[in-house]
Amino acid sequence: MRPWRSPRITAPVNAPHLPASGAAHRRQRLAGRGTAVAVAVTALGSAAARRTPRAARRSPGTEPRGEARSSDVTLEVVEVFGCGLGTLSLKDLEPGELVLAERPVLRFDASDAALRRAERRLAQLPRAQRDAVLELEDSVSFGPKTFRGILETNGMDCEGPVSSESDPKALFLRLSRLNHSCNANCDYSWRQDIMEIYAQRKIIAGEELCIPYIDLREPRQVRRQMLKENWCFRCECEVCSAWTVASDARRVRLGELSAMMYRARAPERLVRIARKLLRLYKEECINAQSYRKEACKFGYEASLRLEDVDLAPRFARLGLQSSLICHGPAHEETQEWLEISSLWS
């Protein structure tokens, strides 16, 4: 699986500097089976496929398993047809609104020793938390549910400074109930040992909240294969079921252009690529603002090198908008974009 590339971009001397790349810029990832890790990136479906709430229903007799509140947002865990449990928003959400913020219940890595450590930590948890961990989904074990299977199904890679670098993965009780969609309406951001989920577009009360488990700048066949291999399900989200050749072609092109952006040196070329990417994300209706933010970062840096004082503030403004939606206002990266934007206002 393709790792998320994020080499640091250095702004020219005397130029407004760019937000830190690296950890802050990288995507959190959901840990796949064993050591395999799937890069998590949100994407929305084809232009034709305007978001419609995924059919989420509570099965007869199924009571909500949990309720989570973050700021004033209420969530509900219910059974979602074909997906096991999933999480609904009970209120309308605006793009960039914080949906959920959660500390990990356990930290671990993929090694056997770490698994044993995690087992010991599990045993030390308060009873209610331990039971809640053991209730989480295990989609990867053959036969009875196992602790390893629970970690592999639900573990997430956390980026940024972590309390223990030897345990880069984390398990969350509420976040674990978020299903995947190639048309995900939410995305996550790691900040100060807390995983935050932000709405990436307007969400209507009753809609299921979904995050992306993989990099979606891939054609459907590849996406499905990654999801099958790591989480053992066939994706039937609206992007996959309303699949078109044009959507696949756009996503392949998006992947190619993003890779090119990291290789290109000439600022004129970088600006062209960044603009093309922004156009394609829009055409493909991809909501994940992290993609746009990445393109803005390259575009901004290149326009500074070109001393293009029309283009640089446009990239700065867009970068700020995207960062606000990805990470919220308090995140260090948003703060840096704010600083940059203020230099141009």
Ligand SMILES: C[S@@+](CC[C@H](N)C(=O)[O-])C[C@H]1O[C@@H](n2cnc3c(N)ncnc32)[C@H](O)[C@@H]1O
């Ligand atoms: C992190 S858990 C998500 C919550 C899970 N549905 C539950 O019941 O706790 C990941 C597992 O949920 C299921 N899942 C997630 N997204 C799905 C989707 N779009 N379609 C079908 N199953 C999905 C798969 O079984 C996957 O291995």
